[in-house]
Amino acid sequence: LRLVESGGGSVKPGGSLTLSCQASGFGLSSFELRWYRQVSGKERESVARIASVTGYTHYADFVKGRFIISRDNLKMTVTLQMNALTPDDTAVYYCYARRYNNEYWGRGTQVTVSS
Secondary structure (H helix, E strand, O other): OEEEEEOOEEEOOOOOEEEEEEEEOOOOOOOEEEEEEEOOOOOOEEEEEEOOOOOOEEEOOOOOOOEEEEEEOOOOEEEEEEOOOOHHHOEEEEEEEEEOOEEEEOOOEEEEEOO
């Protein structure tokens, strides 16, 4: 499975961005999908996840009410809509997929929130 993120960029505090992750190589419907982020010098942290069958979503406390994760299995995409961005959201955002013990990562896309 290959994952390619897009949609990162620079935005002012309070603004919005939508990240997209395009998958290829396998069908996406059986994968749990996540978005992670990492600030330089810090550990990578989970931002949001969406289950494969139920579509159940879970968010880290620091993005609840601001970010929305969604998936389109036919288009083989997972999207992260980010609203009310703050400078603390500045990071490289990674797409992640898991099925059983197999894990796949994208290369990441930079999000910078600054006035």
